[in-house]
Amino acid sequence: SAVISQKPSRDICQRGTSLTIQCQVDSQVTMMFWYRQQPGQSLTLIATANQGSEATYESGFVIDKFPISRPNLTFSTLTVSNMSPEDSSIYLCSTRTSSYNEQFFGPGTRLTVL
């Protein structure tokens, strides 16, 4: 299994500012994923972050808005740039086991944009 921590756990931000969310895994993993969960909705994949390469973004998400770093095999960051109230959501970091049959989630970062 993998234990994932995220910082911050929650934040309240002003419109137009940016927030960087950190994700730390207790073991080395190849793939890390960033999801968004808007109030009352399910999880939407933002991007896949592999170490040593640029993140791969899903339709509707772009690097300028959600830049991602993956400096090593245990850590990743997601930045929410130029925030608007529509970005208010829970952002979750995730990874998979080497056998691919389970995906673990961090506790999430609850973001509120005023």
Added chain:
Amino acid sequence: GQNIDQPTEMTATEGAIVQINCTYQTSGFNGLFWYQQHAGEAPTFLSYNVLDGLEEKGRFSSFLSRSKGYSYLLLKELQMKDSASYLCAVSENFNKFYFGSGTKLNVKP
């Protein structure tokens, strides 16, 4: 793309059995997963199916039919603590998970 459909909400009685269905359309399928998510918490893994048939794990069972693009999660002997959202997720090409909209289960005394 993926089309993953589940009922929005279900209600069942404590001690009863409930079945939550999930249908999907996807390419590069390599597994279907069920997650439980309590309000304000991260999803937790319940089950994984990659071959057709039933996987049983205690009070929870999950079924998969790949030819029909269909799965269900069966919860037996319902307890109040089972009130949560249940998310169906499909894995594609060993790389990505895509989640359904989730089914909110209300367990009543």
